[in-house]
Amino acid sequence: MDKEEMAKTAAEQETAASETERKPTNKERFNSMMMERMQGFNPDDEEGAYGMLIDDYTKSDEQKKILSDAINQDPRLAQVLSDIVSGKRSSGNALVRYYGRDFLSAEEGTPEYDDIAAAEEERKKEAEERAAREREYKSNMDTSAPVIEQFCKKKGYDVDEFLDKVWDWVASPILSGRYTPELLEMMDKAFNYDTDVSDALKAGEVKGRNENVNKMRNDKIGDGLPTGLGTNTKQTKKPKQKQETILDIAKYA
Incomplete structure (x- = not known):
């Protein structure tokens, strides 16, 4: 292979590589950035x-x-x-x-001094509240840890992965005030789960009772359609049974 052919081959390979490693468009880059x-x-x-x-x-x-x-x-x-x-x-x-350096210095009794003292009290109060929340959070997590581990073990989940999803899908959006349609739909399903299941079971029971009653009626009195005047229908003679009342039919429901 001469130099010209080698150069041509190298150029073709470079072109193929560039096509394979296509750079994303600005739209694709933007969408990817926003999703993250x-x-x-x-x-x-x-x-x-x-x-x-x-x-x-x-x-x-x-x-x-x-x-x-x-x-x-x-x-x-x-x-x-x-x-x-x-x-x-x-x-x-x-x-x-x-x-x-003396911007926080002020003579006691002046408005500036009172302002600085009030700001210091606010800082202390916020620091105390933050420390209390951190203690409460740690205490709650210590109590919840066995419950989470047991739940994840039962479901076959990895604890860290499960907690990451809870944070990404639920906690973080709520804390930042970012309520998406997906989050609201998920919360709505969670809130109404017991009611939805109960309604579905009740609907199934009613449907089952109706089907049983209809089946009993068809078995005992037929479909209610006439067989035709003047025609002979061959029927297998069955032993005479006691006629059931409406109460007998209802007990199958």
């Missing part, structure tokens, strides 16, 4: 997907406006955030840089 970012995002459901994007964009826009209003009230805050985000300074360093 937003639980329940379904690109095939355009109406639902656009609705989720609008909600997400609206919330983001509202948060930006809140931050913008705060910065407009105190432009130094923008410098503090900029230095922290860029890694130029730590949070404490940035606050001192733009507000001064």
